[in-house]
Amino acid sequence: LISRQALAEFAHTAKPAVCGLCGNHCKLNINTFPGGRKSISGNRCERPLGSKQQNLPDLVKYKYETLTGFKSKPGKRGKIGLPLGLNMYENLPFWHAFFTELGFEVVLSPKSSRELYISGQYSIPSDTVCYPAKLLHGHMEQLLNQGVPVIFYPCMPYNFDEGISDNHYNCPVVAYYPELLEANVARLKEIRYLTPYFELSRRRDFIKRAADYFGKEFGITKNEIAAAAEKGYAAYEAYKKSVVEEGQKALAYAKENGRIAIVLSGRPYHIDPEINHGINQLLTSLGLVVVTEDAVAPLMKGERVKVLNQW
Numbered sequence: 001l002i003s004r005q006a007l008a009e010f011a012h013t014a015k016p017a018v019c020g021l022c023g024n025h026c027k028l029n030i031n032t033f034p035g036g037r038k039s040i041s042g043n044r045c046e047r048p049l050g051s052k053q054q055n056l057p058d059l060v061k062y063k064y065e066t067l068t069g070f071k072s073k074p075g076k077r078g079k080i081g082l083p084l085g086l087n088m089y090e091n092l093p094f095w096h097a098f099f100t101e102l103g104f105e106v107v108l109s110p111k112s113s114r115e116l117y118i119s120g121q122y123s124i125p126s127d128t129v130c131y132p133a134k135l136l137h138g139h140m141e142q143l144l145n146q147g148v149p150v151i152f153y154p155c156m157p158y159n160f161d162e163g164i165s166d167n168h169y170n171c172p173v174v175a176y177y178p179e180l181l182e183a184n185v186a187r188l189k190e191i192r193y194l195t196p197y198f199e200l201s202r203r204r205d206f207i208k209r210a211a212d213y214f215g216k217e218f219g220i221t222k223n224e225i226a227a228a229a230e231k232g233y234a235a236y237e238a239y240k241k242s243v244v245e246e247g248q249k250a251l252a253y254a255k256e257n258g259r260i261a262i263v264l265s266g267r268p269y270h271i272d273p274e275i276n277h278g279i280n281q282l283l284t285s286l287g288l289v290v291v292t293e294d295a296v297a298p299l300m301k302g303e304r305v306k307v308l309n310q311w
Contacts, residue, residue, distance in 0.1 A: 006034070009034075010034065011034070012031055012032060012033045012034070013031070013032045014029060014030065014031045014032075015029075015030050015032075016028065016029060016030075017029075017030055019043060019047070019048045021047045021048060022045070022047065023114055024044055024045070024277065026042055026043050026044050026045075026048070027042050028040055028041070028042045028043060028048060029041045029042050043282075044277040044278070044279070044282075045277060045278040045279075045281060045282055046278070046281055046282040046285035046286075049282075049285070053281065053284065053285055054284050054285060054287060056253075056259065056284045056287070056288070056289050056290070057246075057249065057250035057253050057254070057289045057290065057291070058250075058280050058281075058284050058289075058290045059243065059246055059247055059250060059264075059290055059291045059292040059295050060264060060270075060271050060276065060280035060290055060292060061280060061281075061290075062243075062246050063243060063271045063292065064271040064272070064273070066239070066242070067084075067089060067092050067093070067271075068084070068108070068111060070092070070093075070096045070106070070108070072096075072100065072105050072106040072107065072108075073100070073105060074105050075100070075102075075103035075104045075105045076103040077102060077103040077104045077218060078104065078105065078149060078150070079104065079105045079106075079107050079148045079149060079150070080099055080104040080105070080106060080107065080148065080150045080151070080152055081107045081108075081109065081143040081146070081148035081150065081151040081152070082095060082096070082099075082106060082107070082108055082109070082151075082152060082153070083109045083136055083139040083140060083143060083151070083153055084108050084109045084110075084111070084112070084139060084272075085109075085112070085132060085133075085135050085136045085139050085269060085272075086132055086133065086136060086173075086174045086177060086268075086269055087156060087159065087170060087174045087268060087269075088153070089268040089269050089271060089272070090159070090160075090268035091156075091160075091200065091236070092108075093232075093235040093236045093238070093239040094200060094232040094233065094235060094236040095152070095232065096235070097228075097231045097232045097234070097235035097236075098228045098229060098231065098232035099152070099228075100231075101227060101228035101231040101232070102214075102218075102220060102224060102225075102228045107143065107146060107148050109139035109140075109142050109143045109146075110139075110142050111272075111273075111274075112135050112138075112139070112272050112273070112274035112275065113274055114274070116135065116138035116139065116141075116142055116274075117131075117134065117135055117137075117138045117274070118138070119138045119141045119142065120134075120135075120136070120137025120138035120139070120140060120141045120185070121134070121137065121138070123137050123181075123184045123185045123186075124137055124184070125180070125184050129173060130173065131275065132267075132269045132272070132275055133173050133177055135272075135274065135275075136177060136181060137181065137184075137185060140181055140185050140187075140188065141185070141187070144187050144188070144190075144191070148191070149191055149192060150191065150192045150193075150194065151188070151191060151192070151193050151194070152194045153178040153181070153193075153194070153195055154178065154194075154195060154196050154197065154198045155175060155176050155178050155179060155195055155196070155197045155198075156170055156174070156175055156197070156198055156199065156200070157169065157170060157175045157176075157197070157199070158170060158199045158201060159200075159201075160200055160201050160236075161201035164297070164302040165302070165309045165310050166308055166309045166310055167310045168201065168310065169310055178195040179195055182195060192217075194217065196209075196213050198210065203229065203233065206229060207222070207225055207226050207229050210225045210229065211225040211226075240294070243292070243294055243295050244294075244295055244298055246295065247291045247292070247295025247296055248295075250289050250290075250291050250295070251289075251291065251296075253289060254289040259287060259288065259289045260287070260288050260289070261288070261289040261290075261291055262283055262288045262289070262290060262291070263291055263292070263293055263296060264279065264280055264283065264290050264291070264292060264293075265292070265293040266292075266293070271292075
């Protein structure tokens with residue numbers, strides 16, 4: 001505590017400012033206290049604080065780098081594009097392994113950016129939809145610019161059933177945005193744009209449905225679909241397991257080094273730096289170990305709550 005005399009003489013100044021260190025142009029409020037100490041608020045990253053990045057465990061960074069680091073190879077069935085947005089972040093391990101096993105070269109849309117968003121802004125029909133959805137218009141434009149002959153983006157009313165919630169419905173935007181894109185991005189009519197309805201949580205039903213759909217589209221046999229589905233489910237489970245294991249390592253590091261660990265919760269697409277505004281980097285710059293909710297959720301049983309508990 002400061003002394004009575006210091007308290008009697010206490011004063012501080014506050015002034016507004018606009019940060020120019022990146023394109024966000026955050027409106028800052030800078031409070032200056034005796035001794036030159038400052039408190040800055042309104043920032044969406046660590047840069048105006050002058051904080052140096054620390055090499056601390058960060059599950060948001062781990063997940064993003066893992067998913068964007070999947071390697072593709074040329075296949076006998078040519079290229080197929082996947083947009084990196086919304087629920088594709090969580091389901092990418094499945095689809096990437098599935099199509100690779102079927103002999104496709106998987107092409108991902110580029111990483112999100114302001115420029116990517118602007119490239120697809122013209123086809124957004126409603127400005128009230130969330131920013132993660134708006135980004136999909138730019139992802140589609142960039143996939144088209146890469147010259148892929150086929151883009152696959154399925155409608156998924158249900159997500160994977162983790163068995164810990166009242167149901168596993170997807171958000172309506174997540175579930176049906178592929179159809180909105182088809183109706184508003186005119187260039188998609190120039191290629192094969194596939195938006196089938198799939199549910200991945202029921203394996204037998206998926207294999208049956210996928211065999212019928214991809215058999216008609218590409219002449220793929222049911223045996224090929226079954227083998228590819230096994231690869232996909234194995235890749236998905238391996239990814240989820242790796243996240244939990246990295247979470248355990250992060251918590252152990254925090255305990256051994258006297259660090260505070262913070263759970264940064266969000267939707268799967270919140271690992272996208274264009275969406276999360278680098279909040280994970282801000283937290284690590286302040287000396288915190290960052291883990292995600294899916295990295296620690298298996299550590300305890302789900303509790304009953306008095307509201308609808310769904311994905």
